[in-house]
Amino acid sequence: MAQAAALTALQLVQSNSLPALVQVEIEQLILRGELAIGQRVNESELAARFGTSRGPIREALRALEESRLVRSEKNRGVFVREISVAEADEIYDVREALDQLIGQRVAERATPEQLRDLEAVVAEMDGATARHDIKCYHALNLKFHDLLVDFAGNARLTESYRLLTKGLLLFRLRGLQDGGGFAVSNTEHKAVVAAIAARDGARAGHLLRQHAAESRARMHKAAGAAGE
Secondary structure (H helix, E strand, C coil): CHHHHHHHHHHHHHHHHHHHHHHHHHHHHHHCCCCCCCCEECHHHHHHHHCCCHHHHHHHHHHHHHCCCEEEECCCEEEECCCCHHHHHHHHHHHHHHHHHHHHHHHHHCCHHHHHHHHHHHHHHHHHHHCCCHHHHHHHHHHHHHHHHHHCCCHHHHHHHHHHHHHHHHHHHHHHHHCCCCCCHHHHHHHHHHHHHCCCHHHHHHHHHHHHHHHHHHHHHHHHHHHC
């Protein structure tokens, strides 16, 4: 009886986490361009790909709609959403302010272990830069910023930041590829980490906000190149 109860609890946990896992996988498909901007999302194909029913796919797509990565059209289905440069600019307005707050808080409260985690990711990004592996670098870049917002120690800030910035995923990759960011982005990361290690909240906040502003500039450069 106890074993059956434990199994039921485990199944419940797996069931509740499956849509979140599927959501992450669909985000990666969008990021890699396997689901292109404007493309209709086929629930049946995704269910077959992930070996699940269509229920978790629908739940994941609802969450992705809330984070504005996809859009739903009545009687037509769900489509990968295109983010305009003007909308991305509005997101960056808010992101820059939040990044300043994040930098300040992390410098004030980061533990030695958290600092080592940040330094380790930056070192991995150096390796990806040396290999010219932009997809690996991009994934590590997202990890770096996720760690920063986690280490800020404010659950509402983390929730707001992640929801806000998901719409920038494709722009951030294009900025690295076509906006010249691949060569300089990690130099900016290192400066932020150095300010955090020095417990200089004002400088860490300023540098992280400046980093977001530079990311915006790279986005505009990439968008301009795409329109030529």
